[in-house]
Amino acid sequence: MATPQAIRPTQINVPIETESVKASPMAKLKIRNLNFYYGSFQALHDIDMAIQPNKITAFIGPSGCGKSTFLRTMNRMNETVRNTKVEGELLLDDENLLTMDVTNVRRRVGMVFQKSNPFPKSIFDNVAYGLHVNGIRKKSVIEDAVQRSLEHAALWTEVKDTLNRPASALSGGQQQRLCIARALAVEPEVLLLDEPCSALDPIATLKIEELLFQIKNLTTIVIVTHNMQQAARLADSTGFFLLGKLIEFNDTRKIFQNPGKKETEDYVTGRFG
Amino acid sequence: MATSTLSQQDSRLAVHSLFKRARGGDEIAYLLTLASAVGILVIVGLIVVELWINSQPTVHRFGFSFLTGTRWDPNGDHFGALPFIYGTCVTSLLALLIAVPFGVAASIFLAEMAPPGISNVLTFLIELLAAVPSVIYGLIGIFVLVPFNRDYLVPVLTHLFGYLPIFKGDFYGVSFLSAGLVLSVMVVPFIVSVSREVLLAVPREQREASLALGxxxxxTTWQIVIPNASTGIIGSIFLALARALGETMAVTMVIGNTPKITASLLSPGYSIAAVIANEFAEASGSLYVSSLIFLGLVLFGLTIVINALARIFVITTQRRGS
Structure with missing residues (x-):
């Protein structure tokens, strides 16, 4: 049996097999031979992927399959965890993301988390925070950006009269949309979402799905989800992860209707997971 | 009687069920914990009542003017508490002024920047400071700090800031300044260990949300972590203040024990706790004793007022923050 090391060189040089990856010259994010370790435990094995601009890319897979870890390598959030190591290549617009200034990476690649985490500040200040720390001081610019971000996050009409109230007074779904607005305020090129709806009811979930669809033209969206229907509804491309490996990455329709791998078929038809 | 109206069988059943329930533990646990809670309150109440009763001669003689009187003359049977109140407040505030910046900065380093291993060792060492008996601090104050102040610190201070009233006058070593410095070292561990804990308790999600914005x-530490922890940090400062207000031994040894009110920190002074400790044994006459007891009540009231202010402050800032 060939070791991964033996396979790797051919994978780099030969055009990669799946359809979504074929268009890689115009990809927003290119990932090659990505390996990730928590101490001595290898959480990701030789991931290759190209993420297309202004599309929604979804990652599915059972718990612990590495999909969130993979997402968190894309804005280098994993670096905040001690004793981790990343190997391989991560390109953002053909720039090496792993050697860029980390604050610059995270400004360009925003993130929304599983648990909504507004700051203990007012609604307005939550959205304005990213602008403040990025050196924007002009009041009119900030006010415009806050309104625009809240509109994109489909929250503006609900909060426009209560911008100075604490964010904690909002409902769970509103808080998560506020977190999306906060991330959008710094105009990220890529928006990563780590199971953003897992704590929300179906109506709040639907609202977020709708808004993600609306903001596709502004940014590139990568979403990790436990909910296969959500991936099927939302995503242009879907990747299926299992035990730290990317089993299959293809157009969403292909993944759900005509999967190329046995494991993918078993998972999407509910035979395991 | 209630039991006489019950048939014998009923009463036996009632006793049986009472035992059964008591064996379940709920009632016993309730009574025991209630008794403990009430007992503590009763002790606090008794302290106040006893202090009040025993300070009656002074209350009758001087009334409110005891608090504002500046003359403390046991031989002339004239007692005023203001120099002691002043000394307690000045030394405590000076201690906080020095200890808060150092303590908060150290806790930020230990919680946010130092590797966990180093942080734990350093925190242990800093917490050891709180375990040093206060008489040791007093000795170090007399034999190390006072000479150091006289030879190095005060000449520099008077040279640079001698025009300020707080650094005017002669310096003999024992002073408000020396007492404040000793106190600041004594209260720093309270600030550091509590502040570090509250900083570490700030949720990971808050930090990540901020970092993810670039x-x-x-x-992130300054704008998100510290505001999240501010209530706890303020709590630690008031804990330190309560400690400083009541500290007796170390202050007595370095404050100079002179009941005078002067603006200069270089002058000797006196504090409430110090005068009680120093003069109680030789107090003769009921007015002298009752004046010292009344001073104890004043100190008690001072700590209660400050703690209440702290609580109000924390509640109002919390409401605004989240």
């Missing part, structure tokens, strides 16, 4: 680690 902030540096320091921006």
């Amino acid at each position: 902030t540096t680690k320091w921006e």
Whole structure:
């Protein structure tokens, strides 16, 4: 049996097999031979992927399959965890993301988390925070950006009269949309979402799905989800992860209707997971 | 009687069920914990009542003017508490002024920047400071700090800031300044250990949310972590203040024990706790004793007022923050 090391060189040089990856010259994010370790435990094995601009890319897979870890390598959030190591290549617009200034990476690649985490500040200040720390001081610019971000996050009409109230007074779904607005305020090129709806009811979930669809033209969206229907509804491309490996990455329709791998078929038809 | 109206069988059943329930533990646990809680309150109440009863001669003689009187003359049977109140407040505030910046900065380093192993060792060492008996601090104050102040610190201070009233006058070593410095070292461990804990308790999600917007680690610490922990940090400062207000031994040894009110920190002074400790044994006459007891009540009231202010402050800032 060939070791991964033996396979790797051919994978780099030969055009990669799946359809979504074929268009890689115009990809927003290119990932090659990505390996990730928590101490001595290898959480990701030789991931290759190209993420297309202004599309929604979804990652599915059972718990612990590495999909969130993979997402968190894309804005280098994993670096905040001690004793981790990343190997391989991560390109953002053909720039090496792993050697860029980390604050610059995270400004360009925003993130929304599983648990909504507004700051203990007012609604307005939550959205304005990213602008403040990025050196924007002009009041009119900030006010415009806050309104625009809240509109994109489909929250503006609900909060426009209560911008100075604490964010904690909002409902769970509103808080998560506020977190999306906060991330959008710094105009990220890529928006990563780590199971953003897992704590929300179906109506709040639907609202977020709708808004993600609306903001596709502004940014590139990568979403990790436990909910296969959500991936099927939302995503242009879907990747299926299992035990730290990317089993299959293809157009969403292909993944759900005509999967190329046995494991993918078993998972999407509910035979395991 | 209630039991006489019950048939014998009923009463036996009632006793049986009472035992059964008591064996379940709920009632016993309730009574025991209630008794403990009430007992503590009763002790606090008794302290106040006893202090009040025993300070009656002074209350009758001087009334409110005891608090504002500046003359403390046991031989002339004239007692005023203001120099002691002043000394207690000045030394405590001076201690906080020095200890808060150092303590908060140290806790930020230990919680946010130092590797966990180093942080734990350093925190242990800092917490050891709180375990040093206060008489040791007093000795170090007399034999190390006072000479150091006289030879190095005060000449520099008077040279640079001699025009300020707080640094005017002669310096003999024992003073408000020396007492404040000793106190600041004594209260720093309270600030550090409590502040570090509350900083560490700030949820990971808050830090990640900020970092994900492209902030540096320091921006996240300063703008998100510290505001999240501010209530706890303020709590630690008031804990330190309560400690400083009541500290007796170390202050007595370095404050100079002179009941005078002067603006200069270089002058000797006196504090409430110090005068009680120093003069109680030789107090003769009921008015002298009752004046010292009344001073104890004043100190008690001072700590209660400050703690209440702290609580109000924390509640109002919390409401605004989240």
